[in-house]
Amino acid sequence: MPADFSNQITSQINNDLSKKSKLFNLLNESSLIGYSFNVSYNSISILTNDFWKREVHGIPHNSFLIATSFDKNELATVDQDNKEIILLRVVKEASIPDEDIWVETRIAKIKSLKSPNLDALDNSSVDFDNYTLNEMGYTGLECSILGTFFEDDNNNELNFGSDLENYFGTKSLYIYKPLGSSLEKIINFIDPYRIKSIQNDLNNMGINLSTEKIEAKYEIGTVRYTSTNRLQKSTSSEVKVTVNPFDFIARRTATFGMTRTGKSNTVKTLIDAIDRNCKSTGITLSQIIFDLNGEYANPNLQDINDSGEASSISTSIPGSIVYTLNPNIQASKDIRLLRFNFFKNIQLAHQFITSIMKNENTSTAADITSFINLDINAWFEDDDEMDSSTKNRITIKKNLYYILLHSIGCKSGNSKISFPFSKSVLKKSFPDIIKKAEKNPDINLDSDEEILKNIYLTYKNLPPRVNPSLPKDEVFRGLKAIKNVLTNQNKSLLSSSGKEMLDDDMKVLFNLITQSNDKNSYIQGYKAIAKLGVTKYHEINSNDYTEEIVNYMKEGKVIILDVSLGIQDMRTRITELIVEKIFINNQKEFTEGIPTSKVIFYVEEAHNLIGKKMEPREIWPRVAKEGAKYGIGLVYSTQEPSSISKNVLSNTENWFITHLNNEDEIRVISKYYDFGDFKSSLMKAKDVGFARIKTMSQNFVVPVQIKKFEG
Known part of the structure; x- marks a missing residue:
């Protein structure tokens, strides 16, 4: 049989096999770049040379290579045991025997140069002969083993194992550099078992x-x-x-x-x-x-x-x-x-306001610092064993915070707000004023006492334990009146049981709203908060x-x-x-x-x-x-x-x-x-x-x- 005809038949068989076999198909667009000279379960050392490197436009660090125990041009002769392709990654250089000799040879040439131009005619006497050039062109590469492609004997599906199953000491492997479609198939391959896993998860x-x-x-x-x-970019198509x-x-x-x-x-x-x-x-x-x-x-x-x-x-x-x-x-x-509707979530409102205050490095006045440190979350803890007095105090704190939100410009959609302190608190704290009001509702008192008298009288038409809803200005004036009267009388606001009504949290809010400290001296109060523009994050609807x-x-x-x-x-x-x-x-x-x-x-x-x-x-x-x-x-x-x-x-x-x-x-x-x-x-x-x-x-x-x- 003529050699040309035999080569045509072999080529045709190779083409048919590479099309039918998903495994062999991975070799379609690949070029030989060397052979293995040392194999282990984790790595393969390969021998390549300058000619093969030029043919594939170089072998970059970290590039993919593939190793086979067969010649890709002789697929018809591949037995079942060898039908696998090992995927490699170039990780570093590998030492090869006699490389020191050729390093010495290159150094000797450099020392013997007669002109700085390596290709000058004066240096022709120290040029390497063909044998030396050939030997010096061989270099070694160390490759890590990424896994093995193989076909399932039952369904001919392509699979990938993440290791090397076996190797023989007497066999050198063919090393190819995958390009184009071959490389694209390799790097984008999804194992059938992974497909089934995705399907099960879904x-x-x-x-x-x-x-x-x-x-x-x-x-x-x-x-x-x-x-x-x-x-890589200029000489080959980009691989997706x-x-x-x-x-x-x-x-x-x-x-x-x-x-x-x-x-x-x-x-x-x-x-x-x-x-x-x-x-x-x-x-x-x-x-x-x-x-x-x-x-x-x-x-x-x-x-x-x-x-x-x-x-x-x-x-x-x-x-x-x-x-x-x-x-x-x-x-x-x-x-x-x-x-955010701050009235619906004062925890969020407080976090927003204090975050902005910290970021803007607001005043370090004692009341501002205390306000920033308020533990509002404690007001919302569920506790079935909480007594009525504690619950009442928490309600007052919330109402004071609502009033503070109003004072800095947050709109609630309601022209009236709840007065925070109960009828019994007013009666216990201001007995003289209340007695006068009960005895003669029409009596005229000085301005602050008159304000407290009128607020007290609004409770008469309300059910027990219900606080009146008043116009905002009246609430603000009422709280300021309480502060003024208490200061003048050198007294504290008392609960119905005669105990101190205002705890630390209440005092902070009370002071900010009334723009006065514990000694009733002027402070910026709520205006220090209002000027920060926090209302732009509030929307009642x-x-x-x-x-x-x-x-x-x-x-x-x-x-x-x-x-x-x-x-x-x-x-x-x-x-x-x-x-x-x-x-x-x-x-x-x-x-x-x-x-x-x-x-x-x-x-x-x-x-x-x-x-x-x-x-x-x-x-x-x-x-x-x-x-x-x-x-x-x-x-x-x-x-x-x-x-x-x-x-x-x-x-x-x-x-x-x-x-x-x-x-x-x-x-x-x-x-x-x-x-x-x-x-x-x-x-x-x-x-x-x-x-x-x-x-x-x-x-x-x-x-x-x-x-x-x-x-």
């Missing part, structure tokens, strides 16, 4: 999808091995890297890296991919972004769309709902001003935003909480209220045996929320540790991986890591998966968007240039 969540829909992937970027990306959005449902995802290295861009690309996947598969899943910088809620120049316009997640995903603290933004159908968000969450909306203009304490309180409400809702659904609502939280500066020092009972650590059980996913970002609780890191399934400039932080990352292979790269490469990613469906870490989010 079924448990009440979501039923076909295998075809579960295998859907979305582009996240392109393969990038090194910061210096000249040869995809993610499976189902990996992020009820899972934890970390995005680590220095500022301005592309963490936010990665998150935006991820949000977009998950949203598109949910819409294409009919899954109801909400994504809630806690936006600390306003870049997700507001169009910005770093997210330019195809039309050259500034965009954002809110403008790119139809139906997104934005909640904002920004008082300069106009409310609309999709934008809700984050306002505002709905319970947490209830609204829970409802939007159940509808699968993308919700952006723009707290960019809020101070840290305010942000923390708002986000905790939302997260706690959703956590309780999903926990209730779970315990009732109904499918839980699906939601993913996105948080930045995660070290403030799930750091090592956070108490396990706090809401964010609970979400990080227990949320997956209740259908809650978490995507958290920080510059400091070491600050995150080890328990959270150990249970994080998806990782996106860009440049870190600290060896301690990189040491933390290196403990997980095969990120240790990238230690030097993570430290040196500062390129924006150059990330190393590992998701639930990926079997190994992939170096990626994350694509730019463009709306």
Whole structure:
């Protein structure tokens, strides 16, 4: 048989086998770059040379290689025992015998140069002969073993094992560099067992999808091995890297890296991919972004769309709902001003007011300091054994706080407010005035006593234990009159039992409202609070935003909480209220045996929320540790991986890591998966968007240039 005809037949057989076999198909677009000379269960040392390197445009650090025990051009001769492909990663140089000799040879040539120009004619006498050039061209590379591709004998499905099952000491392996379609198939491969696992997880969540829909992937970027990306980028087509959005449902995802290295861009690309996947598969899943910088809620120049316009997640995903603290933004159908009815939640009101006071470095006067330190939460503790006197005092404190809110300009929608002190308190504290009023209601007294007399007389037409609702001005005048009369008489306000009525909390509020201290000297009082403009966060007709968000969450909306203009304490309180409400809702659904609502939280500066020092009972650590059980996913970002609780890191399934400039932080990352292979790269490469990613469906870490989010 003529050689050409035989070669044609062999070539045809190879083509047929590579098309039929998913395993052999991985070799279609690959080039030989060397052979193994040392194999172990964890690593393979290979021998390559300059010619092979040039043919494949170089072998970058951290690049993928594949090893086979057969020649890819002789597939027909491959026996069953050898039908596997080993995936490798180049991690460092490997020593080879006699390399010291050739180093000495190069040094000797340099010492013998007669001209600085290496190629000058004067140096021809010291040129290397062909044998020497050939020998010097061989170098060794050390590769870590990432796993083995093989076909299932029962169904011919392609599988991936994360180790090496066997090797022979007498056999050198062929080493190929995968390119184009071969590399794309390798890095984006999802094992059939993982597909079944996703399907089972979705079924448990009440979501039923076909295998075809579960295998859907979305582009996240392109393969990038090194910061210096000249040869790879200019001489070969970019290889797409995809993610499976189902990996992020009820899972934890970390995005680590220095500022301005592309963490936010990665998150935006991820949000977009998950949203598109949910819409294409009919899954109801909400994504809630806690936006600390306003870049997700507001169009910005770093997210330019195809039309050259500034965009954002809110403008790119139809139906997104934005909640904002920004008082300069106009409310609309999709934008809700984050306002609160302070009268319905004075705990939240107090936290807002005191947070702003701390941030603005308000007056350090004793009454202001005492006000900031008020423990309002203690007023709302449920205690069945609490006596009536204590309950009554708490009611007075709440009423005083309502009056303070009125005094700083918060509108309640009611022209009248409740007077805080009871008839019996007035009677016990001002017996002379009350006797005169009871004896002759029409008697004229001096101004302060007249005010107290008239307030007392309003109680006559009311049922017992009911305080009158009076016009605001009358209440303010009444409290000031009490302060003046008590000061003049050198007495204290007394309870019905004759004990001191005002405790420390009441005194603070009483003083602020009346603008006078315990000695009745003038203080700024409520005006020191009013000038801070806290009323812009109060709206009497505002709905319970947490209830609204829970409802939007159940509808699968993308919700952006723009707290960019809020101070840290305010942000923390708002986000905790939302997260706690959703956590309780999903926990209730779970315990009732109904499918839980699906939601993913996105948080930045995660070290403030799930750091090592956070108490396990706090809401964010609970979400990080227990949320997956209740259908809650978490995507958290920080510059400091070491600050995150080890328990959270150990249970994080998806990782996106860009440049870190600290060896301690990189040491933390290196403990997980095969990120240790990238230690030097993570430290040196500062390129924006150059990330190393590992998701639930990926079997190994992939170096990626994350694509730019463009709306």
